[in-house]
Amino acid sequence: MRRVIDCAVVLFSLIGTDVIAVSFHEDDPLASTPHRTYFRPRSLSGGYSSFASGGGFPASGIELLDWRVLGDFGPQHQNGNSLWGYTSPSGREYALMGLSDGLGVVEISNPRDTRIIAVIAGPESLWRDVRVYQNYCYAVSEGGGGIQVIDLSQVDDGIVTLVGSVTSGGGLSTHTVAIDEASGYLYRAGGDNNGIRVYDLADPVNPAYVGAWLTRYTHEATPVTYTSGPYAGRQIVYSCGGLDGGWTATGLDVLDVTDKSNILYLKHVSWSLAGYSHQGWPSPDLKYFYIDDELDEYFYGVPTGTIVYDISDPGNPAYVGTFTNGNTSIGHNVYTKGKYLYEANYRSGLRIFDATNPTSPTEVAYFDTWPDDDGVAFNSLWNVYVYFESGTIIGSDIEKGLFVWRFGEGPLKFRFPEGLPKRIDPDGDVVKVRIKDPQGILAAGSARLHVDMGAGYQEISLIPAGGDRYLAKFLPAPCPSRVEYYFSADTIYGETIQEPACAPDEVFRTTASRSQILLSVDDMEQDSGWQVGSPSDTATAGIWERADPQATAAQPEDDHSSSGTLCWVTKALAGVDQDQYDVDGGKTTLTSPLIDLGGHAVVKASYWMWYSNTTGNDPGADFLDVEISADQGQTWSLVETVGPTGTPGWTYREFFVQDQVGAAQNVMVRFIVADENFDSTVEAAVDDFALTAFECSPGTGSFAGLSLR
Numbered sequence: 274m275r276r277v278i279d280c281a282v283v284l285f286s287l288i289g290t291d292v293i294a295v296s297f298h299e300d301d302p303l304a305s306t307p308h309r310t311y312f313r314p315r316s317l318s319g320g321y322s323s324f325a326s327g328g329g330f331p332a333s334g335i336e337l338l339d340w341r342v343l344g345d346f347g348p349q350h351q352n353g354n355s356l357w358g359y360t361s362p363s364g365r366e367y368a369l370m371g372l373s374d375g376l377g378v379v380e381i382s383n384p385r386d387t388r389i390i391a392v393i394a395g396p397e398s399l400w401r402d403v404r405v406y407q408n409y410c411y412a413v414s415e416g417g418g419g420i421q422v423i424d425l426s427q428v429d430d431g432i433v434t435l436v437g438s439v440t441s442g443g444g445l446s447t448h449t450v451a452i453d454e455a456s457g458y459l460y461r462a463g464g465d466n467n468g469i470r471v472y473d474l475a476d477p478v479n480p481a482y483v484g485a486w487l488t489r490y491t492h493e494a495t496p497v498t499y500t501s502g503p504y505a506g507r508q509i510v511y512s513c514g515g516l517d518g519g520w521t522a523t524g525l526d527v528l529d530v531t532d533k534s535n536i537l538y539l540k541h542v543s544w545s546l547a548g549y550s551h552q553g554w555p556s557p558d559l560k561y562f563y564i565d566d567e568l569d570e571y572f573y574g575v576p577t578g579t580i581v582y583d584i585s586d587p588g589n590p591a592y593v594g595t596f597t598n599g600n601t602s603i604g605h606n607v608y609t610k611g612k613y614l615y616e617a618n619y620r621s622g623l624r625i626f627d628a629t630n631p632t633s634p635t636e637v638a639y640f641d642t643w644p645d646d647d648g649v650a651f652n653s654l655w656n657v658y659v660y661f662e663s664g665t666i667i668g669s670d671i672e673k674g675l676f677v678w679r680f681g682e683g684p685l686k687f688r689f690p691e692g693l694p695k696r697i698d699p700d701g702d703v704v705k706v707r708i709k710d711p712q713g714i715l716a717a718g719s720a721r722l723h724v725d726m727g728a729g730y731q732e733i734s735l736i737p738a739g740g741d742r743y744l745a746k747f748l749p750a751p752c753p754s755r756v757e758y759y760f761s762a763d764t765i766y767g768e769t770i771q772e773p774a775c776a777p778d779e780v781f782r783t784t785a786s787r788s789q790i791l792l793s794v795d796d797m798e799q800d801s802g803w804q805v806g807s808p809s810d811t812a813t814a815g816i817w818e819r820a821d822p823q824a825t826a827a828q829p830e831d832d833h834s835s836s837g838t839l840c841w842v843t844k845a846l847a848g849v850d851q852d853q854y855d856v857d858g859g860k861t862t863l864t865s866p867l868i869d870l871g872g873h874a875v876v877k878a879s880y881w882m883w884y885s886n887t888t889g890n891d892p893g894a895d896f897l898d899v900e901i902s903a904d905q906g907q908t909w910s911l912v913e914t915v916g917p918t919g920t921p922g923w924t925y926r927e928f929f930v931q932d933q934v935g936a937a938q939n940v941m942v943r944f945i946v947a948d949e950n951f952d953s954t955v956e957a958a959v960d961d962f963a964l965t966a967f968e969c970s971p972g973t974g975s976f977a978g979l980s981l982r
Contacts, residue, residue, distance in 0.1 A: 331893075331917070334638025334680060335623065336774060338384040338665070341675040346370070346377045346392050355402045355449070356669035358658040359410060361429050365766065368658070368667045369410055370675045371401035376412045376423070377675070378433050382766035384665045384677045391433035393423055402449040404459070409436075409477045411459060413447035420450070420461065422478060441482040442470040449552075453496035456508050458483075458533070462491040466518050469494050469510065471533050484533035489526055489541075490514045493552040496530065497559065499587070507531045509539075509587050511562055513550040523550045525564060527587055539588040544580050544595070548572045554608050560585050561593070561631050563614060565604040570649050577604045577618055581632050598624060598636040602647040610659045613637075613680075615666070617657040621647045623668055625680055638680055642670050663712065684712055685762050687772035696967055699752035699785045704745040706735060708762055719763035723777070726750045726785075730777065735760075750785035752969040753875045755929060757782050782929065784875050786967035792871065794963045798837040802866030811859025812948070815955065820845035822958060826921070827851050827885040833923045833960040840960035842883075843946055852889055856955040860947035863959065867905065870930065870938045873966035878942065879927035880962045884915050889954035893917045897946045897957055901930070903937035910934065912942075923960075 330337065343350050354371040361367070367390070370377040375395040380388045395401065398416030405411075408426040413419075420439040427434070448463025452474070459472040459480055468487040472480035491514040498508050508531045515523035524543030530536050543550075548568030555562050564580040577600040581593040602621035607614055614626040614634050622642035626634035643653035654676075657668045663684050668676040686709035694704060708720055720735040722745040735743035750756055759776035763769050773779045795801050797819055805817045821838040822845045824830030832840035841863055844854040870876050884897050896916035900909040912928050934940055946957040 329644070330622075331641040331644055332639065334625065335640040335666075336679045337640065337676065338679055339381070339387045339677040340673070341370075341377075341379060341387060341389070341677075343372070343672075343674045345389060345674065346372055347374075349374045352399055352671050353655065353669045353674055354398075354400055354671065355656040356658055356667060356675070357403045357405055357410070358661055358667060359405045359425055359428070360661065361425070362408075363429055364662070365429055366661050366663060366665060367425070367428060368675055368677070369403045369405070369412075370669055371403055371412070371655075373397060373399065373401075376401065376403060376410075376421075378425075378428065379675060380428075381661075381665055381667065381677055383764070383768040384663075384679070385768055387675075387677060390428060390431055393421070393433065393435050395421055400448060402447070404450050404452045406452050406454060406457070406459070406474050407477050411450055411452070411480070413450045413461060413464075415446050415448055415464060417445035419445045420447070420459070420472070420480060422480070424478075436478055439472065439480050439482075442472070442485065443467075449493045451494045451496055453498055453508060455498035455500075456496070458496065458508070458530075460494045460496055460510065460530075462494040462512075463514070466490050468514070469512065469528075469530075471530065471536075473533075484530075484536060486510075486528055486530070486536040486538070488538060489516055489522075490519045491526075492519050492550065495553055495555065495562075497555060497587075499559070504587055511553055511555070511584075513553050513564060515550060519549055523547050525550060525553065525562070525582065525590060527584075527590060529588075540590060542582065542590050542592065544592055546573045546575060551604075552606050555584065556609050556628065556631055557611065562590065563607050563609065565607050565616070567603055567605060570601065570603050576600055577602055577621065577624075579604060579607060579614070579616070579626075579634075593632045596626075596633050598626075600624070600647050601649060602643075603649055603651065605654070606656050608657065608659055613659075615657050615659045617654045617668060619643070619655075620650055620653045622654045623657055623666070623676075623678065640668075640676075640678060642668070642673060642676065683770045683774070684764060684768075685710055685715055685770040687760055687762075687770075693781055694783050696784045696786045696789055697747050697750070697756065699750055699754075699787065699969070701749045702747045704747070705738075706743040706745050706760065707741050708743060709741060714764040714766065716763040716765050719761075721761050722746070723759050723761065724748070725757040725777075725780075726754060730757075753784060753786040753967050755782060755875065755932065756785055782932075784877075784929075784967040786875065786969060788968050788970065790873075790966045790968060792873070792876070792964040792966050794961060796834045796837055797832070797840050797960055797962075798834070803841065804864045804866075805862070807862040807864070807943075807945075809860070810862050812856055812861040813858030815843040815854060815856030815946075815948070816861045817841055817843055817863040817944075817946075818845060823847035825851040825956070827855060827888055827954050827956040829883050829921070829923065829958055832958070833881040833883075840958050841944075842958040843956055852954040855889075856895075856946055856948040856957070859949055860945050862943055862945045864906070864943040865941050865962070868940050868942070868964070870940065870964070871966070872938060873968070874931065874936075875967040876930045877927055877965045877967070878930055878962070879925065879965065881923050881960045882915070882926055882944075883921065883923050883956070883958035884946075885921040885956045886916055886953055887921070890952040892953050894953045895946075895948050895955050897944065899926075899928075900943050900945065901933050902941045902943075903934035903939070905939070906941055909943070921956075923958075 350372040365382040368379040396416030396418040398414040400415040412421040424434040446464035461470040491512040495511040510528040512526040527539040551567035553564040578595040583591040606617045616624045620643040625638040628634040666678040688707040899912040948955040
């Protein structure tokens with residue numbers, strides 16, 4: 274299976290550095306500034322070998338900022354486990370990473386350059402859990418030791434101190450720990466088949482044992498203090514567990530723990546095909562509770578599911594349903610923040626769901642920490658923490674250590690109110706830039722333009738223009754010439770934010786010229802000489818054809834052109850099912866006629882593409898390649914690879930011909946779409962293929978006539 278590696282673009286899976294792919298309309302002012310998804314594995318020394326040797330992580334919508342392997346914490350640590358986060362009074366952020374032999378404290382304030390501050394030794398165990406209250410963290414383990422109390426008040430100075438261990442409450446083993454920060458109580462869950470044991474944190478250095486509920490085993494406890502409604506002032510614990518270590522009568526138990534000396538048992542509920550009630554978390558409005566069943570996939574062969582309960586009346590939870598992303602891995606831990614759910618699901622990694630519809634969330638992003646498969650096994654991503662103000666996300670992996678991610682935009686957001694230039698004046702030019710800084714962490718004077726005119730990159734400071742507005746000044750450049758550039762700015766914590774995020778591996782490109790001439794536009798309404806097929810084609814269905822497409826969930830209903838109906842599409846028929854006429858059995862090729870560039874030194878090729886690969890039994894498994902030839906098809910060079918994911922929709926794409934084939938004046942372009950060795954539903958279409966030349970003499974940008982032959 275092919276994978277995108279290092280600093281590749283995952284959302285569009287662009288291979289090669291000359292392509293700009295956008296999903297906006299071509300006249301949108303942000304058309305040159307798409308939001309893209311990247312991942313950048315950390316450079317490993319003695320780390321997880323298959324990744325150090327050039328592998329990568331399948332991902333969409335999530336950027337990997339840094340990665341700390343287990344060996345970074347010391348050779349004694351054989352596995353990772355749970356984790357949590359801490360923000361110091363100064364605003365600096367830290368990951369608290371559970372390890373087989375202790376707890377690692379890692380500063381992630383600059384999430385692209387993390388620093389291990391300390392490792393606090395603890396009992397050896399596969400299981401460890403940690404939570405935070407005020408400036409202290411509390412670590413527990415199935416290996417015993419009670420509750421370790423760790424002082425984080427001087428962590429900004431590099432000092433982390435184990436100040437004691439709490440051994441009261443009976444038994445030293447604990448499975449998980451939870452803290453109700455609103456009420457100031459800590460809950461030990463599990464360990465030696467226990468339920469919950471409760472501690473008062475009024476003196477956070479010396480938690481005082483105040484009560485227990487031992488009727489049933491508790492695997493994870495989620496405490497909530499209600500501040501409104503009929504339960505206002507009451508403290509409720511949602512307990513995932515059951516009898517006999519959670520193996521019998523597994524489900525959700527609701528407890529009123531307001532009086533720690535007299536804990537009230539309110540309700541036990543379960544669900545169909547219950548395997549093992551592992552962990553749960555409420556929606557931010559406390560109307561719903563989401564539960565991960567750790568063993569339903571294992572026992573019953575069902576896809577990864579999250580159980581939803583209505584807890585509008587906490588004492589009487591009502592089953593709503595189960596939602597799934599169709600994956601096969603085991604669901605492990607789930608958390609909510611805003612409108613999103615974040616799940617750490619073992620072999621399928623981090624999964625993010627949009628819960629705008631809280632009873633039926635839909636997956637919108639993922640980062641797969643176990644690329645080999647999504648098997649039903651108890652390894653890879655254990656836990657995730659999503660509550661940093663910066664938006665940084667951290668995850669703990671059993672084999673691979675600490676991951677540091679970003680979902681969506683970074684803390685500094687570049688915007689271009691007038692768009693980015695398709696060409697700049699050779700005598701120098703200016704681009705307007707805005708840098709959004711909602712957290713107030715932009716380092717003064719750090720905003721820069723990086724420009725390469727063929728002799729390497731030079732930095733040019735952006736000129737402040739008031740508020741969040743800046744001017745980026747391009748220096749004079751040869752005419753005509755290709756210009757590469759990107760932007761950067763630093764936070765006060767030392768993180769450098771770049772736009773595009775993966776620069777200089779992925780950059781913006783423009784042309785220094787005085788005019789641009791539209792050489793041709795082929796709207797595919799007439800036969801202009803495109804050819805279907807090549808000797809290596811193997812597809813048995815979904816062959817390219819010039820036609821009016823019929824709509825399916827994977828195929829467009831209309832071509833892209835504002836007028837006309839035809840485009841090149843992989844079999845236009847819809848059929849009874851969406852996969853009846855999609856590409857099957859191999860690849861199919863569409864090749865342009867010979868293109869005469871008319872002696873122009875700089876020519877841009879652009880087109881609109883439709884690519885769908887998100888449905889079927891094995892979605893996200895195939896690719897579409899765009900290639901170019903300068904010797905009439907004898908040899909071909911890769912321009913871009915689209916996939917493995919592809920959401921249905923027309924997207925604008927472009928590349929500069931001379932960047933691919935030098936000074937050649939006669940070229941051919943081809944599109945190869947495949948469904949090879951997988952059972953995914955693959956559909957593709959191409960329309961409005963255009964050529965634009967850039968010149969040094971003043972001009973009006975006139976249409977120069979079709980140059981395909």
